[in-house]
Amino acid sequence: MENNNQKNPPIIMLIDDTPEDLYINHRVLKKHAVYKEVIQFSMATDAILHLQNEELEHSAIPDIIFLDIHMPLMNGFEFLDAFDALPAPVKHKCKIFILSSSFDQDDIERSKNNPYVKQFFEKPLTKEVLEKVLI
Amino acid sequence: MKISVLKHTTPSRILLSVYAGLFFLLAITGYFVMKEAGDTNAKYNDISGNSTRKLALIGEIRTGVARVEIAVLRGISVNDDLDKVNELKSMNSQYEKNNAKLEDYEKLISDTMEQVLFHDMLLKRNENTKARIALLRMNAGMDHTPVFNHQIEFQNEQFEKFQQTLTQLSDYIILQTASKDRQAKDSVQAAVKHIAFLIAATIFLLMLMGFLIVRAIRKLMLTNSELTDRDEKLQTQKNLFEGLLESAPDGIIGINEKGMIAIFNKQAENIFGYNREEILGELIETLMPERFRKPHEAHTAGYFRSPSNRVMGGSQHELYGKRKNGKEFPIDIGLSYLETSEGKIAISSIRDVTERKKAEQQLRSSEEALQQSNRQLKEISSSIPGAVYQFVIDENKRGKFLFVSEGIKELSGYTPEEIYSDDHKMTEGIPSEDLQLLNQAISESVKTLKPFLVRYRILDRETGNYKWVRSNAVPFVHPNGKTVWNGTLINISDAKLAEEELHRKNSELIKTNEELDRFVYSTSHDLRSPLTSVLGLTDFIESESSEPETIEHARMIKARIQRLDRFILNILNYSRNNRVEVETSFIRFKEIIEATIYHLNYMEGVGKIQFETQIDDSHSFLSDPVRITTVFENLIANAVKFQNFNQPKPVIRIEIKTGPGHAQITVRDNGIGIAPEHQQKIFNMFYRVSGKTPGSGLGLYLVKEIVDKLEGTLDVQSEKGSGTTFSIILKNLQNGK
Numbered sequence: 001m002e003n004n005n006q007k008n009p010p011i012i013m014l015i016d017d018t019p020e021d022l023y024i025n026h027r028v029l030k031k032h033a034v035y036k037e038v039i040q041f042s043m044a045t046d047a048i049l050h051l052q053n054e055e056l057e058h059s060a061i062p063d064i065i066f067l068d069i070h071m072p073l074m075n076g077f078e079f080l081d082a083f084d085a086l087p088a089p090v091k092h093k094c095k096i097f098i099l100s101s102s103f104d105q106d107d108i109e110r111s112k113n114n115p116y117v118k119q120f121f122e123k124p125l126t127k128e129v130l131e132k133v134l135i
Numbered sequence: 136m137k138i139s140v141l142k143h144t145t146p147s148r149i150l151l152s153v154y155a156g157l158f159f160l161l162a163i164t165g166y167f168v169m170k171e172a173g174d175t176n177a178k179y180n181d182i183s184g185n186s187t188r189k190l191a192l193i194g195e196i197r198t199g200v201a202r203v204e205i206a207v208l209r210g211i212s213v214n215d216d217l218d219k220v221n222e223l224k225s226m227n228s229q230y231e232k233n234n235a236k237l238e239d240y241e242k243l244i245s246d247t248m249e250q251v252l253f254h255d256m257l258l259k260r261n262e263n264t265k266a267r268i269a270l271l272r273m274n275a276g277m278d279h280t281p282v283f284n285h286q287i288e289f290q291n292e293q294f295e296k297f298q299q300t301l302t303q304l305s306d307y308i309i310l311q312t313a314s315k316d317r318q319a320k321d322s323v324q325a326a327v328k329h330i331a332f333l334i335a336a337t338i339f340l341l342m343l344m345g346f347l348i349v350r351a352i353r354k355l356m357l358t359n360s361e362l363t364d365r366d367e368k369l370q371t372q373k374n375l376f377e378g379l380l381e382s383a384p385d386g387i388i389g390i391n392e393k394g395m396i397a398i399f400n401k402q403a404e405n406i407f408g409y410n411r412e413e414i415l416g417e418l419i420e421t422l423m424p425e426r427f428r429k430p431h432e433a434h435t436a437g438y439f440r441s442p443s444n445r446v447m448g449g450s451q452h453e454l455y456g457k458r459k460n461g462k463e464f465p466i467d468i469g470l471s472y473l474e475t476s477e478g479k480i481a482i483s484s485i486r487d488v489t490e491r492k493k494a495e496q497q498l499r500s501s502e503e504a505l506q507q508s509n510r511q512l513k514e515i516s517s518s519i520p521g522a523v524y525q526f527v528i529d530e531n532k533r534g535k536f537l538f539v540s541e542g543i544k545e546l547s548g549y550t551p552e553e554i555y556s557d558d559h560k561m562t563e564g565i566p567s568e569d570l571q572l573l574n575q576a577i578s579e580s581v582k583t584l585k586p587f588l589v590r591y592r593i594l595d596r597e598t599g600n601y602k603w604v605r606s607n608a609v610p611f612v613h614p615n616g617k618t619v620w621n622g623t624l625i626n627i628s629d630a631k632l633a634e635e636e637l638h639r640k641n642s643e644l645i646k647t648n649e650e651l652d653r654f655v656y657s658t659s660h661d662l663r664s665p666l667t668s669v670l671g672l673t674d675f676i677e678s679e680s681s682e683p684e685t686i687e688h689a690r691m692i693k694a695r696i697q698r699l700d701r702f703i704l705n706i707l708n709y710s711r712n713n714r715v716e717v718e719t720s721f722i723r724f725k726e727i728i729e730a731t732i733y734h735l736n737y738m739e740g741v742g743k744i745q746f747e748t749q750i751d752d753s754h755s756f757l758s759d760p761v762r763i764t765t766v767f768e769n770l771i772a773n774a775v776k777f778q779n780f781n782q783p784k785p786v787i788r789i790e791i792k793t794g795p796g797h798a799q800i801t802v803r804d805n806g807i808g809i810a811p812e813h814q815q816k817i818f819n820m821f822y823r824v825s826g827k828t829p830g831s832g833l834g835l836y837l838v839k840e841i842v843d844k845l846e847g848t849l850d851v852q853s854e855k856g857s858g859t860t861f862s863i864i865l866k867n868l869q870n871g872k
Binding site: 018020021024025027028070101102103104105106122123124125126 | 656659660663664666667668670671672674675704707711715761
């Protein structure tokens with residue numbers, strides 16, 4: 001996979017309402033990951049709008065999305081609901097990981113039960129987590 | 136015992152004397168009838184003779200004037216007609232005088248007649264003219280004849296009168312005679328009838344007598360064998376009598392006029408305890424208690440004066456007998472009597488009523504007990520708050536109260552009596568929706584025969600407010616097939632108010648709790664979110680700094696942050712444990728423990744500790760994985776925290792063994808241990824052994840709470856300096872929950 005990634009580095013999308021966390025996550029990615037592009041959204045609604053865009057080429061669809069749960073206006077779960085309505089190519093290509101400070105079991109269970117969520121990680125994003133995601 | 140029987144000849148004797156009397160009566164009657172017939176006959180003969188004589192006399196009178204006197208005198212004397220006699224007598228004397236004159240006249244007449252005849256002859260002879268003769272006649276008449284003729288005419292008139300009288304008399308006599316004759320004939324006929332009847336009656340009686348005499352004679356002629364047969368029959372009857380006497384259910388005692396016992400049957404022996412042989416001939420008073428003896432002697436004498444069949448004593452008097460052993464006992468006595476050849480015998484049939492009296496006494500006392508318990512029921516039922524009732528559904532499906540206690544007055548405003556007379560009063564003040572509930576509950580209870588419990592409202596007619604009552608009744612099917620409930624009706628207005636208050640408070644509390652939960656949840660999140668940012672940033676410092684002290688500081692910051700993080704986690708878990716229902720699934724102990732140890736990596740010294748796990752979860756174990764995770768996190772964190780790192784080999788050993796009913800979990804460390812005085816307090820909220828040790832004091836409290844929630848037990852064994860063992864037994868929640 002690592003070879004794969006090197007040949008075809010992923011597009012990574014970060015959705016988090018906290019600027020510090022976006023900064024940390026971006027910095028961890030820069031330090032420990034190989035990627036084609038990092039797209040950041042502090043509003044989940046903007047992220048959905050981006051993914052809904054019909055002009056979005058297949059190559060521009062993110063491969064990995066790190067999604068926070070607790071966000072104003074549209075939280076992580078609402079994003080997942082909206083994601084369900086997105087075009088099939090988008091849904092097929094995006095792998096969603098929850099990256100949240102919540103350790104509430106209900107949040108964790110609910111995340112794990114969502115078909116689009118690959119895994120649940122506690123913040124902060126670390127090298128160990130990235131290794132699991134990018135393998 | 137001896138019984139005299141009347142001799143069998145006596146009835147014949149009586150019959151004979153009756154016949155004799157009858158015959159005598161008949162003879163006397165015959166005599167008088169005959170006498171009267173004779174008298175009548177004689178009278179008839181007299182009358183008949185008299186009449187004959189009278190008729191003869193009258194004939195004579197008619198035939199001869201001369202005999203008139205006799206006839207008249209005789210005939211009249213018979214008739215005893217004094218006036219007529221006197222008249223006749225005077226007439227007779229007149230007549231006699233007249234007669235005498237008549238005789239003279241006759242003589243004169245005959246003389247004259249001769250002269251006349253002579254003159255006639257002369258006339259005829261002379262054949263003179265008629266005038267001459269007439270003249271002659273005139274002359275003659277003028278001389279003698281006119282006077283004479285006048286006298287003759289007068290005499291003739293008198294005589295005709297007399298003749299007439301005689302004729303009347305004769306007719307009267309004839310009439311009388313005919314009437315008497317008829318009377319005589321009638322009386323003779325009557326006499327003949329009497330005589331005929333008498334003769335017939337006599338003949339009948341004679342025949343009857345003959346028949347009876349023949350019978351009597353035949354009876355008298357009974358042979359010896361017949362007499363023997365009769366004796367045998369008598370014996371049989373006697374045996375029968377004695378058998379009856381002996382088998383009578385009552386004691387039968389006969390006493391003679393002297394008051395001595397003459398009959399004493401088997402049952403009497405049983406009752407009084409005397410043998411027949413020893414008691415026969417004794418005074419009846421022997422069988423009585425002392426106090427009855429004297430009055431009884433008088434009663435006995437009185438009874439024999441006018442014996443009758445009756446019951447002795449009567450309802451007012453209790454009679455007692457005395458047994459041979461001296462014991463008294465109550466008895467009933469019936470009295471009757473027998474006439475025997477040896478005189479009157481008073482028969483007493485005696486019944487020992489000890490048992491009956493006892494039963495009566497028991498009945499009385501049980502009635503008293505019943506009344507007593509009725510009183511108690513009333514007292515008790517009226518003293519309890521609310522009311523008790525008995526209620527029946529009749530064949531018309533109408534409810535009816537068989538009993539309601541006094542307390543109903545306070546609840547419904549009506550007395551039990553008013554409710555008995557009108558059942559509607561019981562449901563009057565119930566709002567229709569409540570009444571519907573009540574009726575539903577009752578019909579359900581009719582079907583299922585299960586108790587019903589309904590809370591409903593009754594309008595308080597005094598205040599206009601509703602009272603809340605609770606009606607609770609247990610049904611049973613009465614032997615008559617109807618369903619009957621025994622129930623209570625209790626005023627629960629206060630309880631209802633309290634309940635409403637409680638409900639209000641409860642919902643307030645629920646709301647507050649929910650708010651608190653939301654608060655804890657959002658707070659813990661709000662607290663944690665910046666912590667994770669700080670952790671991320673500290674990671675950068677730690678990994679990117681070349682300053683050893685900065686790296687060390689970053690690590691310290693990180694440790695403190697993680698401590699705070701665990702604390703926040705525990706607060707959230709505590710809140711969660713109270714809030715969230717237990718959700719069961721299969722517990723993968725290995726995974727949980729590995730994840731826990733991984734999460735505790737941040738803790739100081741974790742790397743130096745040797746973790747030993749021995750897991751036997753071959754029995755699948757169901758419980759709440761989230762809570763169990765919290766338990767392990769806290770127990771292991773606690774073991775790490777209180778580990779003794781000065782020893783060569785710090786160990787935390789975790790043993791798990793699952794079974795069908797329970798799982799046994801132990802977490803053992805060889806750390807610093809807990810002093811005995813702290814051991815029971817470590818599970819208290821926010822309890823901390825000392826200020827030096829890290830921790831919030833929430834961890835073990837949370838463990839205890841969760842174990843309780845998962846229906847388990849938690850125990851701690853510890854020795855200061857050598858380590859601590861936590862033992863948990865958790866229920867396998869595979870059945871339900």
